[in-house]
Amino acid sequence: MIKVTVPATSANLSVGFDCIGIAVTMHSTFTFSKNPDQQLSISGCPVDFQNADNLVYKGFKAVCDFLAVPVPAVKINIQSDVPVSRGLGSSAVCIVGGLAGANQWFDNQLSNEQLLAIATKMEGHPDNVAPAIYGGLCMAFVDSNSQVQVVKYPVNDEYQFTAIIPNFKISTADARRVLPAEMSYADVTHQVSHSMLMTHAISTGNISQLGEAMDDRMHEPFRQKLINHFDRVKAICNQLAAVLYVSGSGSTMMAITNAPDKQQQLRLTLEDEFPEWTVKAVKVDNDGFKSEVL
Numbered sequence: 001m002i003k004v005t006v007p008a009t010s011a012n013l014s015v016g017f018d019c020i021g022i023a024v025t026m027h028s029t030f031t032f033s034k035n036p037d038q039q040l041s042i043s044g045c046p047v048d049f050q051n052a053d054n055l056v057y058k059g060f061k062a063v064c065d066f067l068a069v070p071v072p073a074v075k076i077n078i079q080s081d082v083p084v085s086r087g088l089g090s091s092a093v094c095i096v097g098g099l100a101g102a103n104q105w106f107d108n109q110l111s112n113e114q115l116l117a118i119a120t121k122m123e124g125h126p127d128n129v130a131p132a133i134y135g136g137l138c139m140a141f142v143d144s145n146s147q148v149q150v151v152k153y154p155v156n157d158e159y160q161f162t163a164i165i166p167n168f169k170i171s172t173a174d175a176r177r178v179l180p181a182e183m184s185y186a187d188v189t190h191q192v193s194h195s196m197l198m199t200h201a202i203s204t205g206n207i208s209q210l211g212e213a214m215d216d217r218m219h220e221p222f223r224q225k226l227i228n229h230f231d232r233v234k235a236i237c238n239q240l241a242a243v244l245y246v247s248g249s250g251s252t253m254m255a256i257t258n259a260p261d262k263q264q265q266l267r268l269t270l271e272d273e274f275p276e277w278t279v280k281a282v283k284v285d286n287d288g289f290k291s292e293v294l
C-alpha cells in the first residue's frame with residue numbers, strides 16, 4: 001500500500017496573488033492500493049466525490065497518462081484535515097496527493113518539477129500546488145518557455161501563524177468573479193514594491209514592516225466583503241499587533257504574530273467571539289508532500 005501525506009497551503013500572503021503560497025501543518029493523508037474488484041474504489045469522502053471526477057483520482061490518472069501506462073484499478077482512501085472551499089488549498093492537496101500516489105506506484109519516475117508542471121496545468125495557477133510539493137514559502141510562475149519556476153523564501157522562526165477558519169465556504173470561482181479586470185500603473189507599482197517588501201519582512205521577522213507590506217490592492221479589498229465579520233477580525237488583530245491576510249480566496253483568514261502570548265490571546269479572543277469557527281495555530285510545513293510504500 002502507498003501512503004501519501006500532503007500539507008494544506010495558504011496562498012497569496014496578501015500581495016502575492018496567484019504566485020506566492022506557504023505550506024502549513026494541516027494535512028491530508030491518502031492511501032493507494034490495488035483493488036481486487038478490478039475497478040475504481042474511493043472512500044473517506046462524501047459519496048458525491050467517490051467517482052472518476054474525484055480530484056485525487058484525476059491526479060493519479062494524469063501521471064498514468066503522462067507515462068502512457070494503463071490506469072490501474074486502484075483503491076483510494078482519503079483522510080483529510082483540510083477543510084473544503086476555505087482558502088487552504090484543498091483542491092491542490094487532492095491533486096498533489098493523486099500525482100504523488102501514482103508516481104510512487106510507478107517507481108517515482110517523475111521529478112518534482114514534472115509533478116509541478118502537471119499540477120499547475122490542472123489547478124490553473126501554481127501558488128498552492130508549489131508549496132504542497134516543495135513545502136515552505138514558494139513563489140512560482142510560468143516562464144517564457146512555459147516551464148513552471150519556483151523560488152523558495154525563508155520564513156522567520158519568530159512568527160506564529162493562526163488560521164481563522166469561518167464556518168462558511170467561499171468558492172474560488174465566486175471570489176475570482178468579484179475581481180476587477182484592470183489595475184492602474186500606480187496600483188501595480190504599489191503591488192510590486194509591497195510584494196518585494198513582504199518576502200523580505202517574512203524572512204527578517206520585522207512584523208511592523210510585514211504589516212506595512214501586506215497592504216494588497218489586487219484582490220483583498222474586493223474579497224473582504226465576501227467574508228462576514230472580516231472587519232471585526234481585522235480590528236481584533238490590530239489590537240494585538242497581529243498581521244492579517246485573506247488565505248487564498250477565503251474564507252479563512254491567516255493572522256501572523258511575533259510573540260506566543262499574543263497568539264494565545266488572539267486565539268482566546270476569537271474563540272470567544274466566534275464560537276462556531278475554528279481557530280488553529282499552525283506552523284510552516286517545510287517538507288511538502290511525503291510518499292512511502294507501507
Ligand code: HSE
Pocket residue numbers: 011012017018019125127128172175176219248249
Ligand atoms: N491565488 C488563488 C486566488 C488561490 O486567490 O484566487 C485560490 O485558488
